[in-house]
Amino acid sequence: xxxxxxxxxxxxxxxxxxxxxxxxxxxxxxxxxxxxxxxxxxxxxxxxxxxxxxxxxxxxxxxxxxxxxxxxxxxxxxxxxxxxxxxxxxxxxxxxxxxxxxxxxxxxxxxxxxxxxxxxxxxxxxxxxxxxxxxxxxxxxxxxxxxxxxxxxxxxxxxxxxxxxxxxxxxxxxxxxxxxxxxxxxxxxxxxxxxxxxxxxxxxxxxxxxxxxxxxxxxxxxxxxxxxxxxxxxxxxxxxxxxxxxxxxxxxxxxxxxxxxxxxxxxxxxxxxxxxxxxxxxxxxxxxxxxxxxxxxxxxxxxxxxxxxxxxxxxxxxxx
Amino acid sequence: xxxxxxxxxxxxxxxxxxxxxxxxxxxxxxxxxxxxxxxxxxxxxxxxxxxxxxxxxxxxxxxxxxxxxxxxxxxxxxxxxxxxxxxxxxxxxxxxxxxxxxxxxxxxxxxxxxxxxxxxxxxxxxxxxxxxxxxxxxxxxxxxxxxxxxxxxxxxxxxxxxxxxxxxxxxxxxxxxxxxxxxxxxxxxxxxxxxxxxxxxxxxxxxxxxxxxxxxxxxxxxxxxxxxxxxxxxxxxxxxxxxxxxxxxxxxxxxxxxxxxxxxxxxxxxxxxxxxxxxxxx
Numbered sequence: 001x002x003x004x005x006x007x008x009x010x011x012x013x014x015x016x017x018x019x020x021x022x023x024x025x026x027x028x029x030x031x032x033x034x035x036x037x038x039x040x041x042x043x044x045x046x047x048x049x050x051x052x053x054x055x056x057x058x059x060x061x062x063x064x065x066x067x068x069x070x071x072x073x074x075x076x077x078x079x080x081x082x083x084x085x086x087x088x089x090x091x092x093x094x095x096x097x098x099x100x101x102x103x104x105x106x107x108x109x110x111x112x113x114x115x116x117x118x119x120x121x122x123x124x125x126x127x128x129x130x131x132x133x134x135x136x137x138x139x140x141x142x143x144x145x146x147x148x149x150x151x152x153x154x155x156x157x158x159x160x161x162x163x164x165x166x167x168x169x170x171x172x173x174x175x176x177x178x179x180x181x182x183x184x185x186x187x188x189x190x191x192x193x194x195x196x197x198x199x200x201x202x203x204x205x206x207x208x209x210x211x212x213x214x215x216x217x218x219x220x221x222x223x224x225x226x227x228x229x230x231x232x233x234x235x236x237x238x239x240x241x242x243x244x245x246x247x248x249x250x251x252x253x254x255x256x257x258x259x260x261x262x263x264x265x266x267x268x269x270x271x272x273x274x275x276x277x278x279x280x281x282x283x284x285x286x287x288x289x290x291x292x293x294x295x296x297x298x299x300x301x302x303x304x305x306x307x308x309x310x311x312x313x314x315x316x317x318x319x320x
Numbered sequence: 321x322x323x324x325x326x327x328x329x330x331x332x333x334x335x336x337x338x339x340x341x342x343x344x345x346x347x348x349x350x351x352x353x354x355x356x357x358x359x360x361x362x363x364x365x366x367x368x369x370x371x372x373x374x375x376x377x378x379x380x381x382x383x384x385x386x387x388x389x390x391x392x393x394x395x396x397x398x399x400x401x402x403x404x405x406x407x408x409x410x411x412x413x414x415x416x417x418x419x420x421x422x423x424x425x426x427x428x429x430x431x432x433x434x435x436x437x438x439x440x441x442x443x444x445x446x447x448x449x450x451x452x453x454x455x456x457x458x459x460x461x462x463x464x465x466x467x468x469x470x471x472x473x474x475x476x477x478x479x480x481x482x483x484x485x486x487x488x489x490x491x492x493x494x495x496x497x498x499x500x501x502x503x504x505x506x507x508x509x510x511x512x513x514x515x516x517x518x519x520x521x522x523x524x525x526x527x528x529x530x531x532x533x534x535x536x537x538x539x540x541x542x543x544x545x546x547x548x549x550x551x552x553x554x555x556x557x558x559x560x561x562x563x564x565x566x567x568x569x570x571x572x573x574x575x576x577x578x579x580x581x582x583x584x585x586x587x588x589x590x591x592x593x594x595x596x597x598x599x600x601x602x
Contacts (some may be wrong), residue, residue: 010555023335040426040427041426041427041428041429042428042507043426044422044425044426044428044431045422045426045428046422047419047421047426047505047509048418048419048422048431048434049419050415050418050419050421050440051415051418051419051438051475052419052434054415054471054474054475055437055438055441055475055477056457057456058453058471058472058473058475059441059444059449059454060437060441060448061456062452062456063444063449063452064455065455065456066448066449066451066452069451069452069455070347076455076458108534112332118444122346125339125342125343125346127344130336130339130340130343132340132343134588136343136346136347137592138584138585138588139347139350139351140346140347140350141584141592142350142351142354142581142584143350143353145530145580145581145584145591146354146580146581147533147534147552147573147576147577147579147580148536149534149536149551149552149555149556149576150555150572150573150574150576150577151353151573151577153555153556153559153569153572153573154353154357154360154569154570154573155353157360157368157566157569157570158353158356158357159387160369160370163369164356164369164373167371167372167373168373171490192350194354195350197595200592200595200596201595201596203596204451204596204597245443249443249445252444252445252447252448253447255447255536255537256536256537259536259540259556260457260556260559273447274445274447274452274537276539277447277448277450277451278450278541279362281450281451281454282450282451282454282541287451290419290451291451291452294448294449294450294451294452296448296450297448298444298449301443301444301445301448304443305440305443306443308443309436309439309440
């Protein structure tokens with residue numbers, strides 16, 4: 001086939017009016033176009049193929065095998081042994097599992113709302129023009145951008161009983177070494193690191209509210225509190241939904257601060273769900289039990305994903 | 321501050337002044353840990369936990385940095401981190417934009433479903449699939465290898481989504497015109513789509529670089545060979561030593577954090593905007 005003929009095949013008739021005139025007969029038009037469309041479909045698919053292979057191998061397949069492994073007893077070396085629902089029934093009565101759930105929930109509840117509130121406050125403070133506005137925004141965001149590993153390492157020194165935090169506040173709390181306070185030390189660092197992210201998200205939300213709404217309400221005699229209660233908060237509802245999902249996932253993910261600052265201790269007081277999966281699977285080589293916990297986590301993520309996809313659709317309709 | 325004071329006194333002014341002072345106080349609180357870390361990394365060991373807190377080290381001990389650096393094999397860790405970062409950023413940017421082009425400007429059966437499947441992976445954290453992923457990587461014989469370190473977490477659903485959104489906004493006329501001229505699809509991709517997506521590609525590369533530099537869990541899982549350890553593993557190793565010297569720990573934490581800070585200062589606007597739009601970082 002000549003080069004010229006190849007070129008002609010690729011031409012979409014509707015995109016080239018001069019050539020459309022030549023294609024007067026359907027008999028000539030059809031096969032050429034059929035080839036063109038089929039080829040374009042295959043090419044389009046090929047563009048997405050590398051990514052699809054990645055996702056099948058490293059995301060979809062692992063999820064499926066998590067389900068499979070969760071019904072077995074497997075230590076990586078001896079062959080898998082089918083045990084049915086034993087891993088799951090074991091979880092129900094396993095106090096380490098419930099302890100990890102409790103740690104994860106406590107972390108999420110005491111990390112999320114304070115970080116939202118402070119992030120929201122910071123966003124409100126720098127929303128309007130003020131001297132040094134972008135400087136403050138950077139300062140509040142910097143902890144978020146700095147390495148989680150490095151900050152966890154540094155904070156484990158900051159939170160020492162003889163460390164600077166206690167010295168400045170005049171306290172003597174054994175932040176990371178006592179069972180009662182270890183989780184609070186980690187929560188404190190996480191809030192510090194998390195504020196910037198929430199601030200930026202809230203700031204974008206606040207700036208998307210038209211100033212005219214506030215002007216109109218002020219003319220009607222609304223006070224500061226009423227503006228917040230009746231304009232800002234209702235209009236930020238999608239942002240809140242997004243932030244809640246993000247926070248729940250952050251709770252399920254939390255690993256690095258625990259691993260570095262406390263190693264899950266003392267006495268498992270800071271062992272989160274992610275950390276329990278790591279311990280069960282990769283330290284104690286109980287892959288079956290670890291996978292059962294993963295499956296429980298996956299089901300929760302699945303619910304959140306459905307909610308998130310709904311939100312996405314709303315976003316796209318609104319056009320953001 | 322001049323414009324604050326020079327404006328005549330109106331009801332809003334007092335509020336602005338209060339707002340400004342609140343911001344200053346909050347900024348000091350937020351910066352306190354960072355200032356302590358920086359100053360601690362330059363102190364002699366016995367001053368790190370001195371009470372009252374010594375904010376300015378005396379003498380300033382610059383050699384904490386080389387001392388800490390050579391106490392473990394951090395040069396090796398840094399090289400590994402850079403290898404992983406370059407590979408992951410390249411893969412993420414190239415594959416995401418290829419797929420983004422396919423999803424944005426082509427039609428094929430099952431496209432929507434495939435896209436939703438990829439999108440639904442965006443919330444799935446590594447923490448949930450680490451066990452089966454480890455098993456797969458072990459079966460592939462990739463434990464303690466660069467490919468094991470790099471590939472399984474190289475492509476993110478976010479990248480694909482981000483590139484599809486951006487490429488959708490490129491007018492199809494450019495692409496159609498090139499097709500009419502007989503351009504090959506790959507040529508269209510490299511000569512039209514890629515150059516026109518430059519802002520998105522830079523943002524994606526930056527976000528991928530930030531994530532790769534700070535990735536801790538996956539290297540922890542696949543790497544036990546010290547020669548393949550990345551920076552975060554090196555730091556956690558130094559931290560796990562009995563009585564690791566505090567000023568060294570602070571120094572290596574600074575080394576780990578500094579590149580991120582520099583990238584942030586240069587590309588603030590980009591990073592903050594993409595965070596606001598998509599909420600990836602955090």
